[in-house]
Amino acid sequence: MSTVTAPSMFAPRTGFLARANPVVKLLGALLITLVIVVSADPVTNAVALAGQLVLLAGVGLGPWRLLTTLWPVVLAAVISGWGTAMLSTAGGPVLLHVGWVSITTGSLAAGAAIALRGLAIALPGITVLLTTDPTDLADGLAQTLRLPARFVLAALAALRLVEVMVTEWGVLAAARRARGAGGGRGPWNALREFGGQAFTLLVQSLRRATRLAMTMEARGFGAGPRTWARTLHYGRVDVLVGAAVVLTAVGALAVSMSLGTHRFIWQ
């Protein structure tokens, strides 16, 4: 029944990373993710993750704040790590033996590696999303990276509607309660109520999308050349962010290689 006041996706972002150019941040995130994806050993992943945490703490996103915002990601990483630990056939001294599941030091290490890997891969992308204004990102994608403007702007306009949908979800819940819906108990009734509410939201969203498309078309959106009102800035912040990211990515590789633990996923 509550009217949810969701943190706005378009709330002005503040802080050091918010001032960096979105393209630099995006490429940086891609670089770190790439290093982690191709490296299968826990040392590279751990160093990359630690590097990211230090970097983020340096720009005001401390571990506690990350944990409170990103707890679903952390939870998912822990669960996938636990699953791996249970199923892994890696040997070593047995730590726990329940039924047919036995957890050894080897399987526990494999699980920890998976959890770290999941976190280290998810973190860069999420950081970019949390610190970047969608409009700026779209500008960067279209102007610097030369992605098709039609695609980028359509996605941007659609993203704005997501926020409208979040607000509408709260209104819908109240409107349906006013009719006496959702009174039933149990998971089946809850699921049915959720389905009905989601369907109404979907109908509204499709209509809205049609009207928005009409608005955009009437404002000359579509084929033909186009200019950009906003200029993109590249400055000192971007050099710093870029350097830090490269240092983290290369550093992680260097550490694990010097320790002799590095392993590519295809090895």
Next chain:
Amino acid sequence: MTAAGPVPAGAAVELRRFGWHYPGRQDASLSEVTTTVAPGERVLLLGPSGAGKSTLLQALAGVEQDPDGQSGSGEVLVDGADPRDARGAVGFMHQDPETQVVLSRVGDDVAFGLENLAVPREQIWPRVRDALERVGLDLPLEHPTTALSGGQKQRLALAGVLAMRPRLLLLDEPTASVDGQGAQELCGAVARAVRDEGITLVVVEHRVALWESVVDRVVVLDEHGRVAFDGPTHETLHEARALLQEQGTWVPGWVPETRPPAHRSDSRAPATGTGTGPASRAPSVEAPATVPVTATATATATAAATPAASDGAVLLSARDLAVSRVQPTRRAVARRRRRARAAWRRGQEAPEPAAVPDVPVAAENISLDVRAGRALAVTGVNGAGKSTLALTLAGLLVPVRGTVRASARLAGDAPRDPSLWDGGELVARVGTVFQHPEHQFLRPTVRQELEFGPEQLRRRAGVAHRTDPPATEDDAARVAELLHRLRLADLADANPFTLSGGQKRRLSVATVLAAAPDVLILDEPTFGQDARTWQELVDLLVTELDRGTAVVAVTHDRDLIDALAAEELELGA
């Protein structure tokens, strides 16, 4: 006003036997419309809903949806060319503020059209600022568009269109979702722009008074989509008046005739002499304690006409209320409800929830009484917290401070605090009609939609008394009566989402009435409705008032307040 660039002249419009027939529909929306609009001419296009006015505008804007090319016929020309090739020459606005806005910052949104027209960057920002100034939107360019009101969004959309320097401006009910003042401001901005620059204007709108002084020509379509009247504003409005009234167009100086509520017709007649008159209609807001005396006097006068209920007894009262959209989490609300209900079952007073001081309050210090058989109108400017108050009275939001209490008569076997009621208890006591009818549709057909409320009540009764639900003859009768009364009988098996705007509005009120609540709360029930729907709604509400239902309406509509003889509570005054 515009310093840079040549002044654009208006575009000429030509329609040659233009028609539109949606596949699967029996009748054409538009048939053989042949007319021309001269450069700089300003035209108001009128006609019944469903007569294809929007389609005509969309065709002129080159954004009509005709994927298989089967719907349209004839020719549409703007300056002798297909409108689809005249990008930027035609500016088009529709009625939904939410989807007129494309981007998330005010400046970016206005610049969007200019970017699409490939205007060089150094020219874009001066034109953006100029356009914002012309529509009177004095906001920083970085201002978030989500923070704008409906009226501001419409003016922003107008700025986006004007910045493109169109030669033809097409407006499809631009003020339908905007309150009175917002409509005036938008209309003024349009009038200035078209006059200053000689832009050709075609506007579709059923509030004629607003545009009467702006346009110099009126075209009226009949229900077959043919041109019925076409000529200078004043003469045409005069000649077509009867047809327009029949179509439900709001012609100036006319309000559809409706029956006054019973208590009003009594208080109007001084002969009854039991001290009714102004005293009984004095706003109870300032002096809630003094009113019951006069209310009883009224009751004796009306008792003969209507049984028991329209006696003006207090059903719901609010004291020192502060309301807010910002609510505790769903879980906290549920916990509070459980505890308070447990206390109530033990016969204790519910523990007061701790006051939350730093919540942004929409409105505060509100004390009011909702009375059986009486209407209360909640008015005030946009953002004064009217809808929030209505939802709080309805038990759908938890108050920040103060109390909402139901009378013993209304509460019955439920707690006195409406926010503790569950869905079933709620529908039988307080019915809330939201602003957008579609938000409240739950079932696939009109009939099932009407049966839903009574069904909930039966289910509850069954659970409470551990018996089978009682016979449903009463329900069936009430549903049939509602279908008939709202002229929805033919549509009983239609999907609610496929109804017209007016039909949806009537249905959304009917669904709530089906559960026979004692209090009816409506949020902007007459917003954007044509005169026919308006009349039907008023008749419906008056009937409910006479039955003893209390009506609370959040509204900007003076005529509605008068027609319901409502007390007025102005927020933010």
